[in-house]
Amino acid sequence: MQLKTTHLYREIYEQPAVLGRFLRQERATMQQLAQAVRARGVSHVVIAARGTSDNAARYAKYVLGAMNGLPVALAAPSLFSIYKRPPRFGKALVLGISQSGKSPDIVAVLAEARRQGAVTAVITNIPGSDLAQQGDFVIPLHAGEELAVAATKTYTSQLAAIALLGAALADNDAMMSALQQIPDHMNQTLNAGSAIGRLVERYRYMRACVVIGRGYNYATAFELALKMKELTYTMVEPYSSADFMHGPLALVEQAFPAIVVAPSGVMLPEMQAFIQTLNERGAEAIVISDNEQVLGMGRTPLRLETAVPEWLSPLTAILPGQMFAMHLAFTRGYDVDAPRGIKKVTETR
Amino acid sequence: MQLKTTHLYREIYEQPAVLGRFLRQERATMQQLAQAVRARGVSHVVIAARGTSDNAARYAKYVLGAMNGLPVALAAPSLFSIYKRPPRFGKALVLGISQSGKSPDIVAVLAEARRQGAVTAVITNIPGSDLAQQGDFVIPLHAGEELAVAATKTYTSQLAAIALLGAALADNDAMMSALQQIPDHMNQTLNAGSAIGRLVERYRYMRACVVIGRGYNYATAFELALKMKELTYTMVEPYSSADFMHGPLALVEQAFPAIVVAPSGVMLPEMQAFIQTLNERGAEAIVISDNEQVLGMGRTPLRLETAVPEWLSPLTAILPGQMFAMHLAFTRGYDVDAPRGIKKVTETR
Numbered sequence: 071m072q073l074k075t076t077h078l079y080r081e082i083y084e085q086p087a088v089l090g091r092f093l094r095q096e097r098a099t100m101q102q103l104a105q106a107v108r109a110r111g112v113s114h115v116v117i118a119a120r121g122t123s124d125n126a127a128r129y130a131k132y133v134l135g136a137m138n139g140l141p142v143a144l145a146a147p148s149l150f151s152i153y154k155r156p157p158r159f160g161k162a163l164v165l166g167i168s169q170s171g172k173s174p175d176i177v178a179v180l181a182e183a184r185r186q187g188a189v190t191a192v193i194t195n196i197p198g199s200d201l202a203q204q205g206d207f208v209i210p211l212h213a214g215e216e217l218a219v220a221a222t223k224t225y226t227s228q229l230a231a232i233a234l235l236g237a238a239l240a241d242n243d244a245m246m247s248a249l250q251q252i253p254d255h256m257n258q259t260l261n262a263g264s265a266i267g268r269l270v271e272r273y274r275y276m277r278a279c280v281v282i283g284r285g286y287n288y289a290t291a292f293e294l295a296l297k298m299k300e301l302t303y304t305m306v307e308p309y310s311s312a313d314f315m316h317g318p319l320a321l322v323e324q325a326f327p328a329i330v331v332a333p334s335g336v337m338l339p340e341m342q343a344f345i346q347t348l349n350e351r352g353a354e355a356i357v358i359s360d361n362e363q364v365l366g367m368g369r370t371p372l373r374l375e376t377a378v379p380e381w382l383s384p385l386t387a388i389l390p391g392q393m394f395a396m397h398l399a400f401t402r403g404y405d406v407d408a409p410r411g412i413k414k415v416t417e418t419r
Numbered sequence: 420m421q422l423k424t425t426h427l428y429r430e431i432y433e434q435p436a437v438l439g440r441f442l443r444q445e446r447a448t449m450q451q452l453a454q455a456v457r458a459r460g461v462s463h464v465v466i467a468a469r470g471t472s473d474n475a476a477r478y479a480k481y482v483l484g485a486m487n488g489l490p491v492a493l494a495a496p497s498l499f500s501i502y503k504r505p506p507r508f509g510k511a512l513v514l515g516i517s518q519s520g521k522s523p524d525i526v527a528v529l530a531e532a533r534r535q536g537a538v539t540a541v542i543t544n545i546p547g548s549d550l551a552q553q554g555d556f557v558i559p560l561h562a563g564e565e566l567a568v569a570a571t572k573t574y575t576s577q578l579a580a581i582a583l584l585g586a587a588l589a590d591n592d593a594m595m596s597a598l599q600q601i602p603d604h605m606n607q608t609l610n611a612g613s614a615i616g617r618l619v620e621r622y623r624y625m626r627a628c629v630v631i632g633r634g635y636n637y638a639t640a641f642e643l644a645l646k647m648k649e650l651t652y653t654m655v656e657p658y659s660s661a662d663f664m665h666g667p668l669a670l671v672e673q674a675f676p677a678i679v680v681a682p683s684g685v686m687l688p689e690m691q692a693f694i695q696t697l698n699e700r701g702a703e704a705i706v707i708s709d710n711e712q713v714l715g716m717g718r719t720p721l722r723l724e725t726a727v728p729e730w731l732s733p734l735t736a737i738l739p740g741q742m743f744a745m746h747l748a749f750t751r752g753y754d755v756d757a758p759r760g761i762k763k764v765t766e767t768r
Binding site for chain 1: 462479486492495498501511659
């Protein structure tokens with residue numbers, strides 16, 4: 071099988087076009103949502119999501135927190151679906167994020183939010199889904215059908231939805247225009263991605279690793295770890311660098327592989343210090359960065375071709391990760407479109 | 420070295436006494452905190468914590484959500500300490516949880532909360548710590564000095580603090596009296612724990628596994644995974660059963676080991692179904708339960724000697740896990756008191 075004929079390959083490379091389409095079509099709806107949030111005096115945000123969508127929710131925690139001053143809580147769906155003891159939403163915006171819009175536990179959170187009279191919004195690829203029915207506002211991802219089981223284009227499109235919400239709530243033209251430029255930045259990093267096909271050879275027999283990101287790219291660490299698990303069946307655990315120091319650092323032994331997400335920004339010195347700690351302990355750092363010096367600190371560089379504003383960096387920083395996971399799976403002879411044991415739509419209660 | 424002379428062993432077995440002491444001494448303070456929460460019209464809770472304390476925060480999400488209707492958000496400390504763009508706390512109770520009370524990023528969250536005029540409370544083993552200075556209310560853990568690097572008695576004492584807060588907020592005598600009985604239940608499971616010393620032999624060369632818990636015991640899965648990493652250097656990843664189905668299920672191959680936390684309660688059928696899925700795929704389940712039928716579904720039973728109300732089950736369900744991690748580390752010849760590469764107090768910014 072040719073890698074280039076797989077759904078996964080096509081969907082990874084389709085991302086800039088999906089994003090452009092999404093940003094053109096959903097700006098108006100997002101401004102209406104922002105208006106409702108202001109009018110209703112929303113004090114905090116609760117997000118219900120699973121899997122890849124839950125990683126997009128982690129991004130929301132930083133964007134809406136830093137840009138809009140809104141604390142974000144990730145919902146505990148079992149309080150709704152299994153224990154049937156839902157918390158009071160009060161003046162929350164309740165956001166459901168799901169590619170398929172089908173998982174009953176996520177639908178249960180939004181249905182209860184609506185029953186309590188909270189503002190509800192749904193970010194989904196399927197605007198006619200059960201979940202979308204529960205949204206006062208529905209934001210379609212415009213990603214087209216996603217055929218690979220591992221989500222890629224719907225993930226970056228979910229990130230863009232959250233960035234767009236942040237910009238709309240801040241009513242900030244500079245943010246909006248920075249976001250519009252992201253598809254071009256994505257194209258540049260994707261076009262240089264073929265080099266990753268050779269770099270992965272070294273990791274053919276890697277059984278386990280960690281992915282480290284913090285702040286805006288905490289989400290990137292989680293999403294890359296999930297792609298690695300789904301596509302390459304490697305035991306990969308995501309961490310913030312701070313959480314990793316509080317215990318799991320004990321795992322590090324000679325040659326222990328760690329992927330570090332380190333794009334330019336306020337967080338970069340923290341990530342540099344972390345790579346330094348890894349190096350001192352003889353671990354092997356795989357570095358995602360646009361900064362040459364930081365790339366040079368690791369054993370294997372995964373280069374971002376351009377620098378983007380830090381709050382938008384998760385949209386580009388995930389790309390070398392997606393490609394790394396895809397190429398590693400391919401070199402291991404795995405089916406990149408249909409990983410063993412999982413289906414595209416997972417319904418949990 | 421004798422296992423019984425280690426700090427870790429003594430501290431694990433000290434837990435019922437610590438808990439009894441804590442519950443006798445802190446009930447009044449907790450009732451004052453509950454009164455302040457009611458008087459100030461608190462609408463949600465934000466918790467700042469790292470490592471083991473963060474796992475206690477995960478428990479709070481379910482207890483305060485289900486018992487008190489309060490949504491709980493875990494703070495993103497880097498928004499305060501690194502990005503310096505803190506969200507608005509509004510009518511939140513802001514809770515800091517830390518054994519040492521020293522980590523600067525956690526202190527930064529509480530300091531900002533106080534600046535904004537939110538109700539603040541600190542759960543710590545060191546009532547004179549920097550963190551405690553920022554609390555309107557300080558709840559000492561009464562655990563005595565914790566000498567082993569891996570936290571055990573301060574974890575269960577933090578869980579008890581959260582359970583006590585839930586009972587005080589609900590003003591519910593039945594909850595309070597159920598909590599008082601937990602030290603006795605803990606003693607029974609600890610006293611039967613020596614059997615675990617033999618069971619761990621089978622896992623001498625296990626390199627990786629997952630720990631699954633959901634609802635109240637989502638926290639247990641995270642804390643057990645952390646103990647396993649700290650003490651046995653095994654790659655152990657925690658999941659809710661629902662999150663695990665959304666992707667990571669692809670990891671499961673023949674003989675894949677999974678520890679499942681399955682005490683009696685509303686969540687038990689979900690856990691049973693999950694063990695069934697593991698069995699069908701040829702995985703190996705290690706089951707923590709008080710239910711004989713469920714214990715029988717796994718390859719290795721880690722028995723809870725008594726059933727307790729589900730909302731309190733994390734206080735007993737972690738015990739066989741702590742003992743499993745301790746015995747496994749010991750059988751591998753590791754220093755259970757001072758794991759490689761980590762210190763007791765970790766200060767992250």
